Amino acid sequence: MRSFLVNSLWVSLAAASVAVRSPDFVSYDGYKVFRVKTGRQLAAVQQKLSALTYDKWNHDIDRHIDILISPDQLATFESLGLDFHTMHENLGNSIHEESASGSPWKRQANSSWFDSYHPYEDHLAYLDELSKGFKDNSEIISSGTSYEGRDIKGIHLWGSGGPGKPAVLYHGTVHAREWISAPVVEYIATQLISGYKSGDALSKSFLDAYDFYIIPFVNPDGFVHSQKVERLWRKNRQPGPRNSTCFGRDINRNWAFGWNANPLGASTNPCSQTYKGEAPSDTPENQGLDALVHKLRDGAGIKLYIDWHSYGQYILSPYGYNETLYAPELGKWTKAASIVSETIRDSSAARTTFTFGPSGATLYTTTGAAPDHVYEVGKAAFSYTIELRDTGDFGFVLPPSQIRGTAEEQWEGQKVLLQLLDEEFFDGVGPAIFV
Template identity: 30%
Template sequence: MRISPFFECFRPSHEVFDFLDELTEQNPEFMTKYENVSISYEGRSIPAFKISTSKDGEEMEKKTLYTQALIHAREWQAGAATFFTMASMLDDLRAGKAEATDLFAKFDWYFVPIVNIDGYQYTWEVDRMWRTSRHLVERHGQHWGVDLNRNWPPEEYFNLDPSDVDAETYPGEYPLSEPSTAGLFDFITSLDGLSGLVDMHTFGGVVLRPFSNQAGGGAEPFGSRMKALGESVRKALSTQPDVQYISETGAFLYKAYGCFDDGMFLHYNLTVPTLTIEVEGDDFVSPQSSIRPVGRNIYLGLRQFAHEALTYSKFVEEQYSDTDTDTDSEDAELDASSYSYSYSESNSDSNE
């Protein structure tokens, strides 16, 4: 399906979901649709898709990966690369390619291809450069949405640099204030065996690892492990001489609070690797001819992420196994737990 005419141009949401529904119908043994894993502010369903070789009723101990795209509405290239990756995975599974069959013998992979579905629709109908949700907040006679990539917990790292409401990075009133992020948080945290998460963005060719909300990459030895993971994914993305990604912590670009990758990495106490990939390019508006080349690179990068997530999981298991038997290893456990948090349940009933 990666040779489909679908990838000859960028597509509005109804065409995206028609295509993904077609993939689901054509590949029932590999792909499953989950219709309503979350809901947008304007009431649109946010679906997820699972790619897996597991059979119904079959008991298999697999790990789980999660990838999402278009949390920022204008970042069409990130979405297209994600759709292309999904199609490529199915093509390779149907062809019986060893790389794919080996990968999915170990993992089930969940995709939420369009997180900000209201905003994405708006980029097609009104304003190509719209970034945020369509939960509009009035300020100084203008209306601005909520940046869904600033709306994640923990609360102690939320909006520490308070911005005016009339800004593209307005984070909302509190973590998970938006129905879309609240629903996705519940969905993600319900997944068994979660071993890695990737948030797809545009642009710049950068592999970003936590943290954006503070200096450094996390308590050791987790920070060093994440640095090695990011570098490995960077290399996999940089197979062409004219395409060279870099790997850095999020704060390398700029300090930001309430980001998805930081929030999930902290929620899982640094034990589940989480990356943001800014796909290659130098603008939010990309030529249609770039869809397949960028998609091919992202497919390679995400496959490598899966391998690295497995290695990271083994490292975590060994780390915590050591702390049970070796009192000299206590510091590593304590360092990791210092990043844990308790999200305030008092906010959970206030979601709109």
């Protein structure tokens, strides 16, 4: 196994792999998650599903619907005669297994950090230790504070000549329940640091060419809430507008660019999972993140932006708000994504496959989304959403046994993508055409 620890990491964290749960923790004992096939019969399937009460597990797409069914609705669901497979036989058991205690993380060559999920406070300690072990070439940064007052903490890395190079900006845990995104970006940070310190030529070339700004928790309040109270929580924890009893805005529907461009791209209902807020950038999280985007744009510029999510295994580029609008850079974005997808597949024992293309045309419509904003307003040369594992066996509750493999394959993909940022590679590559 490749050694990936920074030598100076020595902190010992608590044995529990996730935070202590609140007495109000929502139990999903007996709940099941199903993937219902729709093909071209989406409307007909939705009509049948209207006979029961269910929660969407994820967004509808044109081939299937993933849904969460409570025990009292199971008999009705099974009577509908739908074509489906079971993602979670008992979601409560899956959540329990996901949150089972892991080994303490200590300074050791065979670290268990990427073998289990961890409490939010332990992630902050891990980030601090990474910076301490690379003290001449890193700093801990904050892009502001969350609604509940938590720092939106990240790490800034650079190479020879000091900071001030074009930026690579990574956002993780935008949606609280997407736990896999934080360890993935932490793994990339760890690899960059350990490679640079050991003299690895590739890692040195990356850090000498770019400043990396890596923020594992864009939505810290939501993540803590997902660990302690509601595992499937998605949004931030900001109260809704007056007269609403619902909480939370979807940070990835709250960016200013394209915020109101398409009524299909977000919700105006404060209780919806995709509630976009009352006004563009009316979340404190987004305001701080956008200030950082402007700062980087007005400095040496943003070379690459990635918004890390789960699940579905997609590499998506702008635009999300219009499924027929393609950016002039789409040809090079698509070429790069295809190479990254192929690299991930070939490097992964699981042969993990990623679908790629413009977001609105490839997946579904999104307004006020980060990649569109960071491209249009932040002037990023490359801008993507990456939806991590898996494609529908586990979804948001990805087993801890898949953390390391997910992180490793993404590092392989980033090693290729970071080399492809050289514009000369794309000379002669025109706009991609989609039909």
